[in-house]
Amino acid sequence: MAKDMTLLWGSGSPPCWRVQIALEEKNLQGYNQKLLSFEKGEHKSKEVLEINPRGQLPAFKHKNIIVNESCGACFYLENQFKSQGNQLIPEGAAEVGLMYQRIFEGQILGQKIADVVRYTKKVPEAERHDSAVKRNREALKQEIQTWDGYLKGSDGYLSGKSFSLADVIVYPVVAFFFRLGANESHYPNLAAYYNKLKVRPSIKKTWPQYWLEAPGQEQLKDL
Amino acid sequence: MTSSGFPGCQSAPAVPAHMAKSMSLLWGAGSPPCWRVMITLEEKRLQGYKRKLLSFQKGEHKSQEVLEVNPRGQLPAFRHGDVVVNESTAACLYLENRFQSQGNRLIPDSPAEQALVFQRMMEGLTLTDRLNSVIYYDLLVPEEERHDSALKRSKETLSTELQLWEGYLQNVAAGSYLAGPFSLADVVVYPNVAFAFRFGLSAGRFPKLAKYYSLLKERPSIKASWPPQWMSSRQGYDVLKDL
Numbered sequence: 506m507a508k509d510m511t512l513l514w515g516s517g518s519p520p521c522w523r524v525q526i527a528l529e530e531k532n533l534q535g536y537n538q539k540l541l542s543f544e545k546g547e548h549k550s551k552e553v554l555e556i557n558p559r560g561q562l563p564a565f566k567h568k569n570i571i572v573n574e575s576c577g578a579c580f581y582l583e584n585q586f587k588s589q590g591n592q593l594i595p596e597g598a599a600e601v602g603l604m605y606q607r608i609f610e611g612q613i614l615g616q617k618i619a620d621v622v623r624y625t626k627k628v629p630e631a632e633r634h635d636s637a638v639k640r641n642r643e644a645l646k647q648e649i650q651t652w653d654g655y656l657k658g659s660d661g662y663l664s665g666k667s668f669s670l671a672d673v674i675v676y677p678v679v680a681f682f683f684r685l686g687a688n689e690s691h692y693p694n695l696a697a698y699y700n701k702l703k704v705r706p707s708i709k710k711t712w713p714q715y716w717l718e719a720p721g722q723e724q725l726k727d728l
Numbered sequence: 729m730t731s732s733g734f735p736g737c738q739s740a741p742a743v744p745a746h747m748a749k750s751m752s753l754l755w756g757a758g759s760p761p762c763w764r765v766m767i768t769l770e771e772k773r774l775q776g777y778k779r780k781l782l783s784f785q786k787g788e789h790k791s792q793e794v795l796e797v798n799p800r801g802q803l804p805a806f807r808h809g810d811v812v813v814n815e816s817t818a819a820c821l822y823l824e825n826r827f828q829s830q831g832n833r834l835i836p837d838s839p840a841e842q843a844l845v846f847q848r849m850m851e852g853l854t855l856t857d858r859l860n861s862v863i864y865y866d867l868l869v870p871e872e873e874r875h876d877s878a879l880k881r882s883k884e885t886l887s888t889e890l891q892l893w894e895g896y897l898q899n900v901a902a903g904s905y906l907a908g909p910f911s912l913a914d915v916v917v918y919p920n921v922a923f924a925f926r927f928g929l930s931a932g933r934f935p936k937l938a939k940y941y942s943l944l945k946e947r948p949s950i951k952a953s954w955p956p957q958w959m960s961s962r963q964g965y966d967v968l969k970d971l
Contacts, residue, residue, distance in 0.1 A: 558892070572843040574850035581843050584835075594825070601825050602811040605818035612853065632875045640870075651799075 506586075510536035513553055513564040515543045517684075517713040519615065519677035520575035521563040526673050527579045529707035531590035576608065579673055593670045604664035604671040607655070611675035614652060617645045618682060622724050646728055649682065649692060656694040661701065668705070676702055684716055686726035751777035754794055754805040756784045758926075758955040760856065760919035761816035762804040767915050768820040770949030772831035817849065820915055834912040841908050848896070848906045848913035855893065855920050858886045863927055863967055887971045890924065890934060893917075897936040902943055910947065918944055928966035 510533065514521035528536055541547035541562065549560040557564040557573040565571070565578045567585075572578040583593045595601055620641040625633070655663070663671035679699050683689065689696035702708055751774060755762035769777055782788035782803065790801040797805035798814040806812070806819040808826075813819040824834045836842050861868070861882040869878070896906060906913040921941050925931070931938035944950055 567839070567843070570840050570843045572847050574847050577843070577846035577850040580846045581839075584842060585839055598808070598822075598826055599811050602808070602813040602818075602822045605821045605825075606813050606815050609815035609818045629877070632873075632878050634873045636870065637873050 507533040507535040508537070509568045511556075511566045512536055512538045513541055513556065513562055514538060515541050515548060515562045516715055517681070518543070518562060519681050522677040522680075522711060522713065523575045523674050524563045524565055524578045524582075525711040526677070526707045527582045527593070527670075529710055530593060530668075530673065531582050531586045533582070533586065533590070576612075576674055579670055583670060591668065593668070593673060595664060595667055595669055597665075600665040600667070600669070604669045607663045607671040608674050611671070611678055614648055614675070614682075615678045617641070617648045618678065618685070621645050622685060622722075642728065645725075649687070649695065649728070652679070653692040653695045656698045659694075659698075661698075663698075668702075672702065676708065682725065684721040686721055686723040687728055688726060691728065748774040748776035749778070750809045752807045753777060753779045754782055754797060754803055755779060756782050756789060756803045757957055758923075759784070759803060760923050763919040763922075763953060763955065764816045764915050765804045765806055765819045765823075766953035767918070767949045768823050768834070768912075770952050771834060771910075771915070772823050772827045774823070774827065774831070775952075817853070817916055820912060824912060832910065834910075834915060836908070836911065841911075844907035845911045845913045849916045852913065852916040852920060855889055855917065858882070858889045859920055859924060862886050863923070863965075883971060886968075890929070890937065890971065893921075894934050894936050897940050900936050900940045900943065905940065905944070910944075914944065918950065924968055926965070928969035929971060930969060933971070 507528070510528070512521075512524060512528070514525065528534070539552075541550070541553065543562075547553070548562050553562065553564050554560055556566055556571055559573065561573065563575055563578065564573055567581075572581045579593075587594075595604060619627075621638075624638060624641065628637075660666040662668050663675055676699075679695060680703075683696070683699055689699075703712075748769070751769070753762075753765060753769070755766065766779075769775065780793075782791070782794065784803075788794070789803050794803065794805050795801055797807055797812055800814065802814065804816055804819065805814055808822075811822075813822045820834075828835075835845055862879070865874070865879050865882065903909060905911070906917060918940075921937055922945075925938070925941055929937070931941075945954075
């Protein structure tokens with residue numbers, strides 16, 4: 506089953522990491538995978554475009570079934586392999602509702618991080634404003650405080666007592682946030698979540714290699 | 729919710745009224761995210777939910793009533809008994825999860841179809857962002873930070889995005905939508921497409937999207953939840969007319 510799967514991915518990309526975590530959680534190790542370099546523009550190569558015309562990673566294929574969009578791939582894997590590996594969608598209504606809500610709030614968190622750290626990549630010099638930079642940082646700060654609040658007194662996971670798709674999808678974004686230099690003492694509940702899940706087998710196994718080898722960035726250290 | 733013939737003998741599964749009555753939706757007119765949830769409730773035969781129309785213009789989305797359900801002060805704010813599910817796509821997925829065997833199936837079982845539903849659904853969020861970047865430019869960007877070049881670039885990005893969707897709908901026909909039969913992908917994306925035409929998108933330049941738009945206009949769940957003020961005024965805005 507895993508042998509019929511292919512994942513084209515880039516290191517340190519939260520969306521790619523999500524799919525890797527999901528594959529581990531569903532006991533689908535042994536899938537074909539290829540690490541590509543964003544820096545070299547390999548995400549725009551013919552190989553990727555054949556699976557994902559948007560030229561984005563992750564690009565995921567199961568036999569001749571393509572599921573681009575990381576959350577889409579995660580939903581697909583849980584649905585198709587429900588009875589295998591760990592159950593990633595809880596039974597109870599409250600947990601399910603919370604799980605889905607956190608998943609889509611996670612997109613907001615990812616966007617606000619990108620608005621700060623990718624500002625100079627996305628906005629041409631002539632259009633940049635200090636006021637925008639300031640506003641984006643403030644917005645991220647508020648957002649991350651919200652997440653710290655979500656994890657205060659929580660049962661340990663984003664949707665309640667058990668690890669779910671919400672953690673699969675959002676954890677990589679949280680890890681990325683700390684990789685960018687954020688101060689754990691500013692966000693203690695989020696940091697506790699980050700450190701607790703660091704050792705979960707699916708996460709440990711798929712941890713971005715170069716995060717182990719090289720120091721992180723410092724863009725968010727004063728947030 | 730009627731039963732036919734003898735007591736205890738029903739020709740179609742009746743939907744208990746109390747299920748929808750324990751649901752409430754705070755919504756704003758013309759908001760694609762709110763519309764998604766309303767379409768889903770119709771599709772899952774959960775009519776009879778409580779709903780309250782609020783005004784974005786009057787700032788009612790930041791009222792205490794909304795903040796109690798959605799601390800982000802955003803609509804839709806959806807509640808099912810004690811369960812709160814904000815974020816429109818989340819509410820739709822929740823409803824399909826809890827009421828899978830009721831009303832229309834919105835996520836198919838077959839792997840290939842299901843994969844496409846999930847992919848198009850998530851791509852729908854990219855479409856939403858790109859539409860919003862253009863349509864809400866003045867709302868999102870303070871006056872002193874606006875640039876013609878930035879808006880131009882957002883329009884080009886949106887145009888490319890819409891062409892992608894035009895391609896996805898090459899074979900659109902009755903019963904053949906974004907991922908085959910009507911699905912959660914259409915629930916998420918259709919309101920965006922309707923929104924785009926409302927804001928002046930050219931049917932001539934996007935004929936497949938236009939066909940998709942007019943085919944699904946007649947679908948009961950969509951007709952029943954069509955934004956009220958869109959019916960009353962024929963003219964929308966035209967920010968997308970040159971795309």
